[in-house]
Amino acid sequence: MRELIENWDGESVVISYHAPTDTWIFIAIHSTVLGPANGGCRMRVYDDPEDGLRDAMRLAEGMTHKWAGIGFDIGGGKGVLAVPGPLDPDARRQVLHHFGRLLRSLNGAYCTGEDLGTTPEDMATIAEEAPEFVHGVGVRAAALVDPGPYTAFGVFLGIRACVHHVFGSPELQGRSVLVQGVGDVGAPLARRLRDSGARLLVCDTDVALAGRIAQELDGDVVGPEAVYHQECDVYAPCAMGATLSRHTIPKLRCCIVAGSANNQLAEPEDAERLYEREILYAPDYIVNAGGAVALPLLGKGHSEEEVWSRVRRIEGTVEGILREAKEQDESPVHAARRIVERALANKRREPVTARP
Ligand code: PHE
Numbered sequence: 001m002r003e004l005i006e007n008w009d010g011e012s013v014v015i016s017y018h019a020p021t022d023t024w025i026f027i028a029i030h031s032t033v034l035g036p037a038n039g040g041c042r043m044r045v046y047d048d049p050e051d052g053l054r055d056a057m058r059l060a061e062g063m064t065h066k067w068a069g070i071g072f073d074i075g076g077g078k079g080v081l082a083v084p085g086p087l088d089p090d091a092r093r094q095v096l097h098h099f100g101r102l103l104r105s106l107n108g109a110y111c112t113g114e115d116l117g118t119t120p121e122d123m124a125t126i127a128e129e130a131p132e133f134v135h136g137v138g139v140r141a142a143a144l145v146d147p148g149p150y151t152a153f154g155v156f157l158g159i160r161a162c163v164h165h166v167f168g169s170p171e172l173q174g175r176s177v178l179v180q181g182v183g184d185v186g187a188p189l190a191r192r193l194r195d196s197g198a199r200l201l202v203c204d205t206d207v208a209l210a211g212r213i214a215q216e217l218d219g220d221v222v223g224p225e226a227v228y229h230q231e232c233d234v235y236a237p238c239a240m241g242a243t244l245s246r247h248t249i250p251k252l253r254c255c256i257v258a259g260s261a262n263n264q265l266a267e268p269e270d271a272e273r274l275y276e277r278e279i280l281y282a283p284d285y286i287v288n289a290g291g292a293v294a295l296p297l298l299g300k301g302h303s304e305e306e307v308w309s310r311v312r313r314i315e316g317t318v319e320g321i322l323r324e325a326k327e328q329d330e331s332p333v334h335a336a337r338r339i340v341e342r343a344l345a346n347k348r349r350e351p352v353t354a355r356p
Contacts (some may be wrong), residue, residue: 001014001049001050001053003318004050004054004057004073004216004337005053006054006065008028008057009030009061010029010030010031010060010061010072011030011031011032011037011164012028013026013027013028013029013053013056013057014026014029014102014106015027015053015270016098018094018095018100020091020094020095021083021087021091021094021214022084022085023081023082023084023087023095023098023270024052024053024080024081024082025079025081025082025095025099025102026032026052026053026078026079026080026082027056027077027078027079027080027102027106027110028053028055028056028059028060028080028295029060029075029076029077029079029109029110030057030063030064030075030076030077030078030206031061031064031075031076031344032075032109033064033075033344033347033348034064034067034072034073034074034343034344034347035073035074035075036074036075036109036110037060037063037074037075037076037077037109037110037111038063038074038075038076038077038110038111038112038114038135038296039059039060039063039076039077039079039110039112039113039115039149040066040078040079040113040115040116040118040291041078041079041080041081041099041112041113041114041115041118041119041122042055042056042078042079042080042081042115042116042117043080043081043083043116043117043118043122044080044081044082044083044116044117045082045083045084045085045086046082046139049082051082052080052081052338053080053082053285054239055080055241056078056079056080056263057078058241058263059078059080059115059241059263060076060077060078061076061240062076062078062262062284062285063075063076063077063078063285063292064076064242064340065285065336065340066285066286066288066289066292066335066343067292068099068173068339068340068341068343069285069289069291069317069318069336069339069343070289070293070313070314070346071128071343071348072150072293072352074296077110077111078115079099079110079112079115080101080140081095081118083095083148083172083175084144086270090248091105092122092125093256096122096125096126096150097125097126097129098127099112099126099128099129100125100126100128100129100130100134101129103126103129103130103133103134103223103322104129104130104133106133106160106246108132108133110133110353111133112126112133112134112135112159112355113134113135113136113147113291113295113304114135114146114147114148114184114224114291115134116183116239116240120136120137120145120146121144122226123135123136123137123144124137124144129321132153132156135147135295135296136295136298136299138241138308142278145294145295146184146187146290146300147292147294147295148184148187148188148233148291148354150290150291150293150307150308150311151185151260151288151289151290151291152186152187152188152189152192152260152290153188153251153290153312153313154274154287154288154289154290154291154293154314155185155189155238155258155259155260155287155288155290155309156173156192156193156196157287157311157312157314157315157318158232158282158286158287158314158315158318159172159177159193159236159258159282159287160172161282161315161318161319161322162234162256162258162282162318162322163175163233163234163256163318165280165319165322165326166256166280167233167239167248167255170224171197171264172193172196172197172198173197173198174194174197174199174233175197175198175199175233175234175235176198176199176200176201176232176233176234177193177198177200177201177232177235177307178200178201178202178203178222178230178232178234178235178236178237178254179193179200179201179202179236179238179259180203180204180227180235180237180238180239180243180251180259180261181203181204181205181237181238181239181240181261181302182202182204182210182213182238183204183238183239185238185260185288185291186204186236186238186260187213187214187241188200189236189238189260190202190213190219191217191322192217194217194219199219199308200214200217200218200219200220200222200273201222201230201232202214202217202218202219202220202222202223203221203222203224203226203227203230204224204239205224205225205239207221207223207224210222211246212259223250227243228243228251228252229251229252229253230254231253231254232253232254233254233256234254234255234256234257234258235252235254235257235259236257236258236259236260236346237257237259237260237261237264237324238259238261239261240261241262241263242263242265242266243260243261243264244257244265244266244270244273244274244281245266245267245268246266246267246269246270246272246273247272249273249278249279250273250278252274252277252279254279255279256279256281256282257274257279257280257281257282258282258287259282259284259287259288260287260288261284261288261330262284262285262288264284265284265286265333268333271331271333271334272331273329274331275330277355280322280332281331281332281333282318282321282322282332282352283321283332283333283336285336286314286317286318286336286339287314287320288319290311290314291313291315293307293310293314294307294310294311296346297310311315312344319337320335321336321339322335324338
């Protein structure tokens with residue numbers, strides 16, 4: 001872990017071990033240039049706790065990019081609960097409360113929200129200890145906010161922008177889209193795609209779930225082993241990160257990659273590998289920012305209508321990035337990165353206002 005931390009370009013990590021549940025907790029604060037660090041809390045089993053720390057660091061960096069990409073004055077952070085295995089409800093509450101107390105001790109340096117492996121109900125449990133530092137709880141009387149549908153909408157718009165760019169029309173009728181992972185984001189995304197006439201290919205490690213969604217949406221199931229060489233127009237990774245790598249990219253038979261998973265590229269060079277194969281890649285943190293747009297705005301009392309229209313702007317952002325990438329003859333990741341760098345540089349230039 002020491003080497004990981006020494007070589008990280010982020011600001012700080014907070015590590016806590018919860019002995020009663022044998023859970024390692026990592027909070028990675030990547031950048032507070034734009035504001036206090038915010039980002040979801042992931043719960044997962046890792047082979048080694050160190051992998052959890054690595055994940056937290058990479059995801060926190062992704063959050064810095066995500067907030068900058070949507071122009072919010074919020075910094076990048078992420079929480080990881082590296083559990084030893086599935087927890088029973090009581091143990092789950094215990095570890096979530098422990099996490100909540102940790103958030104309270106940080107006093108706003110990191111605020112959390114839902115992510116892979118956690119639910120809106122988990123956020124409510126954390127909020128019992130640290131209500132002011134959890135997104136999506138107590139926004140509307142007693143209602144919990146699920147960021148999934150907002151994220152799905154942004155990804156849907158991103159896919160449309162990519163289809164427009166590649167095929168000359170945003171029409172999804174008859175386009176085949178492979179959705180890998182039909183959880184809280186993948187499922188609502190699949191429904192939107194289906195409603196727009198797309199032909200769905202559904203994959204999930206939970207094969208029964210894949211079957212149910214495929215049946216509901218008149219799609220076909222693709223086995224987890226067949227995903228990477230499945231022919232389709234759009235491949236939408238909506239589960240784990242790092243599915244695009246030196247091993248998978250040569251197999252791909254799609255024209256577009258656009259999905260909701262965070263950190264889809266195993267390493268930065270994978271953007272060039274996709275580019276060389278003429279596969280259009282929509283930068284993950286741009287298209288999957290819908291939840292990040294929605295949570296703070298809903299928390300500040302903005303109406304549903306305002307929030308959906310703010311999420312809608314993702315389409316224009318993606319269009320701009322794709323246009324610039326084409327002009328520059330480069331992968332869209334570079335144009336996206338320039339948006340981030342500009343936001344950070346502008347903030348660094350802002351005069352620091354003296355506190356009264
Ligand atoms: N975890 C989701 C994401 O990565 C939603 C989220 C956004 C949660 C921002 C907390 C804060 O976008």
